[in-house]
Amino acid sequence: MPTDLALKELILRQLPVPRTPEDIRDDTDLLNDLAMDSLALANLLADLEEEFGVDIPASEETLSLLTRYDKFQSYVAARARTAPPEDDA
Amino acid sequence: MTIADWLLERMAETAERDALIVGDRPCSYRELLDRARDWRDRLHGCGVRPGEVVWLEGDYGPGTCAALLALIAGGAIVVPWSPGLPERDAEWMELAEAGVSLHPDGEGWRVQKYGRTARHELLRELAGAGRPGLVLFTSGSTGTPKAIVHDFGRLLAKYRRRREALRTLSLLLFDHIGGINTLLHTLANGGTLVCPAGRAPQNVAAAIERHRVELLPATPSFLQLLLMTEAHRRFDLSTLKIVTYGTEVMHDGTLEKLLNAFPGVSFRQTYGLSELGILRVRPCGPGSLWMQVGGEGIETRIVDGLLHIRSDSAMLGYLNAPNPFDPDGWFNTQDxxxxxxxxxxxxxxRSEIVNVGGLKVHPLDVEEVLLRMPQIADAVVSGRPHPLLGQVPEAVVNVREEIGAAELKRQIREFCRGKLERHQVPVYVAVRREPLHTERFKKIRHRGGLS
Known part of the structure; x- marks a missing residue:
């Protein structure tokens, strides 16, 4: 399961404009508050799947998870694998 | 008189010279012509008539080359086929409507007849006109291949003009338009075709050294592999004068490395398609990727950013696909x-361009940047379907030292910052140990081919 900081760093590295972990609070809307565009989102979903084994389909329903960081974190924590993958990224 | 007479007469002028060297065995022009006569008699004896579609399996050996000459002279429609390719022979043979097949069998040959008569109108037209034909298949890497029909007489015409006789290495396969071009160009000019024991870089480099090869017709993928394996450092390749490359796009960075590794060698781009034959190209300066395509019997135009060509040596059409020429005879190359x-x-x-939410990404631009990373030995970029953006770039790479894909992706993103636009940076990265090119030394760009 990723730590809170690891998950925040994974989110932050997708952003076109640099931010810090402190900019992400429990109620942060990842898409709107962090100005995450579709490319950043595509990279976020790819990295989540590859690094934590969490597959979030890019549908409207599942993307609602991104409206609050705490909701997103709980979702990832419940599904993350323990060991990192070796091959593809 | 046959369409091939001039070629056979030209070959007789250099009867004592080596036409082929297979492994270490030379075959003179005299021997090749004798073998072609033997083949003519044998084919006649087997009932092979003008207009018959003949499947010819083999590599560049004396027997295969002689059979090819005999078939052209006899007005047959030849389907050259390289052994060792996937087991699709029967299906493709039927597609080509082959009535006879010739297979190497130990020291001899096996002739098989199928009682099949060509029915397609293009084949019947050729047969009716008593003209030899050539059937080639488009790369079968993306579904069913297209069977391309050429008038062999038209293809041969371009070789009548005499050019320099060179010792040339046969890298491209016997059933590839580039391979056929190399063979005919060499034979028409009294050159020597050197056939290596294998097509791995060390085989090719060893053959160049041993037989003092002057001309190497290659592909960018093969040349990239040659640099990667450093085979050029282990063998003396100083006899090389010219390296030609075509069939796929060359990266700037690779060309620069080649120019540094082979000072004094002239690197020349070629342009050809199975549908059009190999066309003459005038490069804009040594080592330039800019060129003029044209020459006698060839016209070009650009429509909507795509190259269209009208050529005297163009194919007649496909056996299993609609006619791609417009009413005025122009062919859209899709390049x-x-x-x-x-x-x-x-x-x-154009089909390889990745469309990221409406923004175009040329795989070549991304690959060029990736290949500048010291940890990456080779890279292929293609489009991966994506529900949000339509497609996103995906890179499949060979690395020089073990590294996890996630870590490599982080390094790639870091390296690409400031060198590529955000939408050009690969969203997915996969590390592969196997080569990223086909056995024909062309990059595998479709996703299924790399999985």
Missing amino acids: EVVVSGDAIRIVGR
């Missing part, structure tokens, strides 16, 4: 080009 004055530069196949 996207940029233009500067009267020169063009090929940037890639």
Whole structure:
């Protein structure tokens, strides 16, 4: 399961404009508050799947998870694998 | 008189010279012509008539080359086929409507007849006109291949003009338009075709050294592999004068490395398609990727950024696909080009362009940057379907030292910052141990081919 900081760093590295972990609070809307565009989102979903084994389909329903960081974190924590993958990224 | 008479007469002028060297065995022009006569008699004896579609399996051996000459002279429609390719022979043979097949069998040959008569109108037209034909298949890597029909007489015509006789290495396969071009060009000019024991870089480099090869017709993928394996450092390749490269796009960075590794060698771009034959190209300066395509019997135009060509040596059509020529005879190559004055530069196949939410990504641009990373030995970029953006770039790479894909992706993103636009940076990265090219030394760009 990723730590809170690891998950925040994974989110932050997708952003076109640099931010810090402190900019992400429990109620942060990842898409709107962090100005995450579709490319950043595509990279976020790819990295989540590859690094934590969490597959979030890019549908409207599942993307609602991104409206609050705490909701997103709980979702990832419940599904993350323990060991990192070796091959593809 | 047959369409091949001039070629056979030309070959007789250099009867004592080596036409082929297979492994270490030379075969003179005299022997090749004798074998072609034997084949003519044998084919006649087997009932092979003008207009018959004949499947010819083999590599560049004396027997295969002689059979090819005999078949052309006899007005047959030849389907050259390289052994060792996937087991699709029966299906493709039927597609070509082959009535006879010739297979190497130990020291001899096996002739098989199928009682099949060609029915397709293109084949019947050739047979009716008593003209030899050539059937080639488009690369079968993306579904069913297309069977291309050429009038062999038209293809042969371009070799009548005498050019320099060189010792040439046969890298491209016997059933590839580039391979056929190399063979005919060599034989028509009294050159020697050197056939290596294998097509791995060390085999090719060893053959160049041993037989003092002057001309190497290659592909960018093969040349990239040659640099990667450093085979050029282990063998003496100083006899090389010319290296030609075509069939796919060359990266700037690779060309630069080649120019440094082979000072004094002239690197020349070629342009050809199975549908059009190999066309003459005038490069804009040594080592330039800009060129002019043209020459006698060839016209070009750019429509919507795509290269269209009208050529005297174009195919007659496909056996299993609609006629691709417009009413005026223009063929859309699907190659996207940029233009500067009267020169063009090929940037890639339009179908290979990745569309990231409406923004175009040329795989070549991304690959060029990736290949500048010291940890990456080879890279292929393609489009991966994506529900949000339509497609996103995906890179499949060979690395020089073990590294996890996630870590490599982080390094790639870091390296690409400031060198590529955000939408050009690969969203997915996969590390592969196997080569990223086909056995024909062309990059595998479709996703299924790399999985």
